[in-house]
Amino acid sequence: MQLPAHGANATALYKALGLEVPQHVIDVSENVNSAGLPPIVREQWGRLLEVASSYPNEQAEPFRSTVANAHGVVTENIVVTNGAAEGLMALAQRFSGLHVALLEPSFSEYRRTLLAQGCTLHEVVVEDAASYRVDTQKLADTLANVQACYICNPNNPTGVLLEKVWIEPLIKANPHCQFVIDEAFMDWTDEAESVISLINEHANLFVLRSMTKMYAIAGVRLGYVIGQQAGELARFLPHWNVGGVAIEVGCLCLQEAAFVEQSRKESAALRGVMTRDLQQLGCTVSNSAANFLLFCLPQNLVADHFFKALLKQGIVLRHTENYVGLNGEWFRIAVKTPEIWRNCKEAIEMYVSRN
Numbered sequence: 001m002q003l004p005a006h007g008a009n010a011t012a013l014y015k016a017l018g019l020e021v022p023q024h025v026i027d028v029s030e031n032v033n034s035a036g037l038p039p040i041v042r043e044q045w046g047r048l049l050e051v052a053s054s055y056p057n058e059q060a061e062p063f064r065s066t067v068a069n070a071h072g073v074v075t076e077n078i079v080v081t082n083g084a085a086e087g088l089m090a091l092a093q094r095f096s097g098l099h100v101a102l103l104e105p106s107f108s109e110y111r112r113t114l115l116a117q118g119c120t121l122h123e124v125v126v127e128d129a130a131s132y133r134v135d136t137q138k139l140a141d142t143l144a145n146v147q148a149c150y151i152c153n154p155n156n157p158t159g160v161l162l163e164k165v166w167i168e169p170l171i172k173a174n175p176h177c178q179f180v181i182d183e184a185f186m187d188w189t190d191e192a193e194s195v196i197s198l199i200n201e202h203a204n205l206f207v208l209r210s211m212t213k214m215y216a217i218a219g220v221r222l223g224y225v226i227g228q229q230a231g232e233l234a235r236f237l238p239h240w241n242v243g244g245v246a247i248e249v250g251c252l253c254l255q256e257a258a259f260v261e262q263s264r265k266e267s268a269a270l271r272g273v274m275t276r277d278l279q280q281l282g283c284t285v286s287n288s289a290a291n292f293l294l295f296c297l298p299q300n301l302v303a304d305h306f307f308k309a310l311l312k313q314g315i316v317l318r319h320t321e322n323y324v325g326l327n328g329e330w331f332r333i334a335v336k337t338p339e340i341w342r343n344c345k346e347a348i349e350m351y352v353s354r355n
Helices: 010-017 039-043 045-051 063-071 083-094 108-116 136-143 164-173 230-236 244-253 257-280 303-312 338-354
Strands: 078-081 099-104 120-125 148-152 178-182 205-210 223-226 292-296 330-334
Touching (some): 039 244, 045 244, 063 078, 063 223, 083 108, 083 230, 120 136, 257 292
Parallel strands (some): 099 120, 178 205
């Protein structure tokens, strides 16, 4: 049975499982900010519509320069993309035919885009999903024999945040290897573990960022790649790959420091509540720093039965059937609102108590 490869696709999931879609559905399979668009985007929407009739700047200015200023890097080290997904496609084209290491479990798009370019993949599966603990010797041995490596930080689907002091030695020790550090969820943290500050020191480093999750603009499609060699990715992209509305929205979003801080604060508080509640039910929960977490049920319960039982109640969790090393035994759940969590918690509690 082929389940949807991503979250936010509830209708396709119900269809794949042959289940009737309930009247009311709570979708916690996707990780977009429940606060919605930043207020300034709503306020400026009328003006933004005027941009739609003009060709955008080919370099995605002024968003590109705004990003450079925000991260303290030179503009030439940034390429703006139509969502982080386009950045992954361009990177995969750059690595066409090469041997690539993947720290697993991780985002499924790495595998899909790399295989499409004829890459040979080398999996390094973590020893413990909840803490994302890695066999350092196995990782070192793998890195010695590949030309590129992908690391998601904070990790998707666990939410675990890896320390910069752990990542940098890997980059230093393997100058032959190009590192892609996917920081799509880094803006849900205080940014202390971001490796963007290492860009000037390491030519073999690419950092991928997304505007989608924090700013709730999944439908706008906006992301970027930072690196000394990021400009070379432009040859894999079409002219005007980023629309004018997206460029303007991105600039507005990067002004919203207070919105980001409040979103982080509320998410962290609710994530703590969710973690404690799930642990009290006997679940194992990941040490997440993002706006989602990963959990698995007590050993006496059957994951597949639980997943379908919640779907029938209109609660859509993110399955892990296509995450290497998780085998469908774990579930990712987004941190949304206290009310949404109360509904999810009630359904989970009821299932655990009755089974």
